[in-house]
Amino acid sequence: xxxxxxxxxxxxxxxxxxxxxxxxxxxxxxxxxxxxxxxxxxxxxxxxxxxxAAVMPVSANGANVTTLEPAVFSKLLDSxxxxxxxxxxxxxxAVTTYKxxxxxxxxxxxxxxxxxxxxxxxxxxPACSGERPVLLYAHGTTADRNYDMSTLSGTESRLIAxxxxxxxxxxxxxxYAGYDSSTLAYHPYLDAAQxxxxxxxxxxxxxxxFGAIKTGDSGKLFVTGYSQGxxxxxxxxxxxxxxAGEFKVTAVAGMSGPYALSQFGDEMFAGKPGKGATAFLxxxxxxxxxxxxxxxxxxxxxxxxxxxxxxxxFASGAITVEALLKTPGWPDNALFxxxxxxxxxxxxxxxxxxxxxxxxxxxAYLADLKANPCNVTAGAPLACAxxxxxxxxxxxxxxxxxxxxxxxxxxxxxxxxxxxxxxxxAAVDYFRAGSGAALxxxxxxxxxxxxxxxxxxxxxxxxxxxLAVKLDAIKDGKSGERxxxxxxxxxxxxxxxxxxxxxxxxxxxxx
Numbered sequence: 001x002x003x004x005x006x007x008x009x010x011x012x013x014x015x016x017x018x019x020x021x022x023x024x025x026x027x028x029x030x031x032x033x034x035x036x037x038x039x040x041x042x043x044x045x046x047x048x049x050x051x052x053a054a055v056m057p058v059s060a061n062g063a064n065v066t067t068l069e070p071a072v073f074s075k076l077l078d079s080x081x082x083x084x085x086x087x088x089x090x091x092x093x094a095v096t097t098y099k100x101x102x103x104x105x106x107x108x109x110x111x112x113x114x115x116x117x118x119x120x121x122x123x124x125x126p127a128c129s130g131e132r133p134v135l136l137y138a139h140g141t142t143a144d145r146n147y148d149m150s151t152l153s154g155t156e157s158r159l160i161a162x163x164x165x166x167x168x169x170x171x172x173x174x175x176y177a178g179y180d181s182s183t184l185a186y187h188p189y190l191d192a193a194q195x196x197x198x199x200x201x202x203x204x205x206x207x208x209x210f211g212a213i214k215t216g217d218s219g220k221l222f223v224t225g226y227s228q229g230x231x232x233x234x235x236x237x238x239x240x241x242x243x244a245g246e247f248k249v250t251a252v253a254g255m256s257g258p259y260a261l262s263q264f265g266d267e268m269f270a271g272k273p274g275k276g277a278t279a280f281l282x283x284x285x286x287x288x289x290x291x292x293x294x295x296x297x298x299x300x301x302x303x304x305x306x307x308x309x310x311x312x313x314f315a316s317g318a319i320t321v322e323a324l325l326k327t328p329g330w331p332d333n334a335l336f337x338x339x340x341x342x343x344x345x346x347x348x349x350x351x352x353x354x355x356x357x358x359x360x361x362x363x364a365y366l367a368d369l370k371a372n373p374c375n376v377t378a379g380a381p382l383a384c385a386x387x388x389x390x391x392x393x394x395x396x397x398x399x400x401x402x403x404x405x406x407x408x409x410x411x412x413x414x415x416x417x418x419x420x421x422x423x424x425x426a427a428v429d430y431f432r433a434g435s436g437a438a439l440x441x442x443x444x445x446x447x448x449x450x451x452x453x454x455x456x457x458x459x460x461x462x463x464x465x466x467l468a469v470k471l472d473a474i475k476d477g478k479s480g481e482r483x484x485x486x487x488x489x490x491x492x493x494x495x496x497x498x499x500x501x502x503x504x505x506x507x508x509x510x511x
Contacts (some may be wrong), residue, residue, distance in 0.1 A: 015089070019475050046102055046208075050101055052209050054100065056117070066096060067094050070090075077158060084162070087495055092125040092127050093121035093165065094128070095120070097118065099116065099117055101115045104177055104197060105179055105197055107290040114177040114180075115182065116152070116173060116203075117149040118171070118173040118209070119170070119171035120166050121168050121170065121277060130218075132215065133220035134220065134224045135169040135279070137172070138230070138231075139228070140156060156226075156494075169505075193239075194236040195231075195232045199232060199239075200240065221249050222253075222508075224501050226255040231259055233253065233254050234259055234399050238402045244405075250505075251407040251409070253408075253411060253504055254409070255493075255497040256418075256424070257402065259423050259427040260381070260398060261399070263375045265394040266374065266394070268281075270308060271344040272344045273335045273336070274419060274420060275333065275418045283321050286314060295389045302358060306328075306354075311324070312325050330353060331356050334350065334352035334355040335350050335351075335356050336351050336359065338355070340362055369419075375426070378433050384510050400430040408431065408436070411445065412424040412497065413446040413462070413493040416488055424444075458496050462493070
């Protein structure tokens with residue numbers, strides 16, 4: 001535009017010059033064009049940040065080691081919980097853990113970063129060397145902002161290392177955006193698109209350093225995770241099916257995940273809130289707000305007055321979810337008011353004084369549920385058009401939208417009060433109604449096994465562990481039923497579903 005204006009000005013001066021004896025006008029200098037700025041490119045997703053993979057020392061039996069030898073690892077496991085190696089089986093391989101940082105995206109597709117653990121097997125056993133299968137693992141819900149699978153400091157990371165890396169799998173376990181060293185100020189909790197992108201980017205980053213850390217990928221890819229991670233694993237399977245040229249998934253195992261998020265949410269607001277809902281629903285809603293879902297206009301629309309200000313701080317990134325849950329008076333279970341209706345039998349602890357959500361917000365949700373029901377049929381559960389913004393968010397992130405193209409195991413326990421088994425049942429019903437029916441296997445670890453049940457030993461082991469928890473509580477003068485309920489989701493079901501997942505994956509590796 002500046003060049004065109006300069007040319008027009010020169011023509012005007014020439015036209016007004018007068019007769020032939022008039023001096024010629026001084027030439028107008030041609031302006032130097034201003035260079036067009038080069039657009040800033042977003043970092044390539046999955047690209048490693050920094051100097052590549054770093055070896056992560058592990059604290060084992062009073063010493064820091066860079067490689068956990070099988071005997072040392074076995075001793076470490078059993079010192080934490082007696083009999084753990086009886087469940088994991090013999091640890092055949094030594095395990096070395098690395099960490100890499102990588103570029104990924106947040107809930108509104110903003111550029112950010114995250115980190116992933118890479119657990120590498122080694123040793124003389126044939127299962128421990130050469131090209132190995134890769135296990136992409138999605139971890140469960142945690143309020144710990146510094147959570148890091150690569151340090152093997154927690155029960156989950158150690159169990160994954162023992163169950164898979166020490167048995168010959170290369171484990172890639174992303175920490176997720178918003179955790180560990182990630183600069184993202186929030187975690188996109190149960191955001192199916194973001195979380196699957198994050199997992200895929202973590203795997204891309206890990207693959208790019210396999211050569212440098214002297215490990216080889218056999219081409220066999222397995223995806224699994226527990227609780228939140230079970231959901232993320234199935235979301236990742238769905239996403240990878242749209243990237244078939246880059247990823248060939250061998251098999252997937254979702255464990256105790258909220259796959260049927262629309263039905264799960266509707267059941268909670270209808271009177272059956274999951275244990276821990278006062279923690280995970282605010283995290284989910286915040287992720288939705290960050291992804292522009294507009295779940296509420298102001299925190300006070302949804303949250304009772306004592307908590308709305310803390311939620312505003314959480315939403316702005318000023319405090320972590322861990323700090324949010326330490327807000328004075330924050331309820332452990334009372335999601336709704338004591339007089340809020342309806343209330344299902346057995347869920348009295350979800351209703352009480354000091355409740356988190358306003359009754360007016362719940363009533364609006366229930367009115368929309370009545371006017372615009374979802375989950376009417378197993379084969380088309382999302383053939384609905386909810387008007388309530390939270391119901392819209394649940395539908396958007398419900399995973400009953402595809403047909404699995406690789407074998408899929410869905411495992412859980414039917415007495416789970418944290419992530420209701422209806423999620424597993426509804427997802428199985430949906431997948432079996434579609435073209436992927438033959439690829440879906442369901443395992444209820446709390447089921448009585450038949451003599452020919454391929455998961456008979458898993459179910460018997462679960463029943464034994466469940467009885468032990470009950471008897472230990474009774475011996476201490478406590479309620480056995482309460483002890484089982486408290487330990488059920490994370491303490492009881494998790495290791496046995498992991499055992500079922502490993503058996504499922506091993507069968508897929510068999511010649």
